[in-house]
Amino acid sequence: MKTNEVFEKLWNQYSKKTPSAQKVKDLFEREGNTVFNDHIAIRTFNDPRVAIEVLAKPFIAMGYEPIGEYTFEAKKLYAKHFELKNDPTAPKIFISQLLVEEFSLKLQERVKAILDSLPNTAFEQEDLIVKGCLWDTPSFEIYQELQAESEYAAWMYVNGFCANHFTVDVNKLATFDSLEQVNEFLKTNGFKMNASGGEIKGTPDQLLEQSSILADVVPTSFKEGTKEITSCYYEFAYRYPKADGELFTGFIANSADKIFESTDMKLQSPK
Numbered sequence: 001m002k003t004n005e006v007f008e009k010l011w012n013q014y015s016k017k018t019p020s021a022q023k024v025k026d027l028f029e030r031e032g033n034t035v036f037n038d039h040i041a042i043r044t045f046n047d048p049r050v051a052i053e054v055l056a057k058p059f060i061a062m063g064y065e066p067i068g069e070y071t072f073e074a075k076k077l078y079a080k081h082f083e084l085k086n087d088p089t090a091p092k093i094f095i096s097q098l099l100v101e102e103f104s105l106k107l108q109e110r111v112k113a114i115l116d117s118l119p120n121t122a123f124e125q126e127d128l129i130v131k132g133c134l135w136d137t138p139s140f141e142i143y144q145e146l147q148a149e150s151e152y153a154a155w156m157y158v159n160g161f162c163a164n165h166f167t168v169d170v171n172k173l174a175t176f177d178s179l180e181q182v183n184e185f186l187k188t189n190g191f192k193m194n195a196s197g198g199e200i201k202g203t204p205d206q207l208l209e210q211s212s213i214l215a216d217v218v219p220t221s222f223k224e225g226t227k228e229i230t231s232c233y234y235e236f237a238y239r240y241p242k243a244d245g246e247l248f249t250g251f252i253a254n255s256a257d258k259i260f261e262s263t264d265m266k267l268q269s270p271k
């Protein structure tokens with residue numbers, strides 16, 4: 001797949017299941033901005049059939065290289081970020097995986113059963129990253145059981161392979177000077193921020209400030225019927241220059257830890 005085609009497919013899938021993202025993008029554009037994408041993120045399980053290396057394949061084929069790695073002890077996650085070295089304007093890619101063996105045997109068996117239900121050819125598809133929930137219609141009972149151990153596992157079971165967020169490059173917005181201004185604008189327009197760890201994660205000293213709106217809650221098919229659960233979210237990033245004058249391109253584990261929670265059902269206010 002060509003670079004533009006991959007990002008177009010990812011955006012189409014993501015914006016369909018994340019109505020707020022298209023709304024926010026339209027709002028920025030109406031204010032006179034062009035919206036550039038700083039990075040996307042993809043989630044997976046560390047099973048060798050679908051681990052980071054497997055999902056990174058289409059990006060490696062485009063010339064992306066692994067740059068940074070991150071561990072999240074409490075959430076039992078590991079992540080890598082990838083950059084296209086010869087093109088600093090290309091979106092960065094953040095891929096994380098659930099460290100399945102660190103959870104209960106029951107969760108390990110659930111994940112294995114989900115993946116075993118598919119033929120190996122399913123994991124070899126070149127557009128695996130936009131295949132979503134490849135397996136059978138999920139069970140709400142299993143969703144809740146996974147959620148008790150890991151919001152990430154439960155989210156992954158239902159949403160599968162997709163960009164779980166795109167990220168507005170705030171440095172490139174013409175009518176905003178700071179992430180704080182962006183957040184005020186979003187709140188004025190009725191969007192709910194992920195306030196876990198503060199609305200702004202990271203500091204100028206860390207060279208990266210990030211915020212995100214809470215994931216949309218959308219009707220989702222379960223064996224037991226339709227339920228409202230989280231899909232994807234939109235992130236906003238402001239980067240500061242390093243000593244060499246170039247903008248910092250990495251991620252900050254402590255901030256990322258809180259950004260993950262944008263899809264947590266526990267952050268959603270009860271209806």
Ligand code: OOG
Nearest residue numbers: 041164251255256259260
């Ligand atoms: C990724 C969360 C981390 C960032 O920019 O720090 C992240 C996720 O929600 O899968 O995107």
Ligand code: NI
Nearest residue numbers: 041167235259
């Ligand atoms: Ni992000």
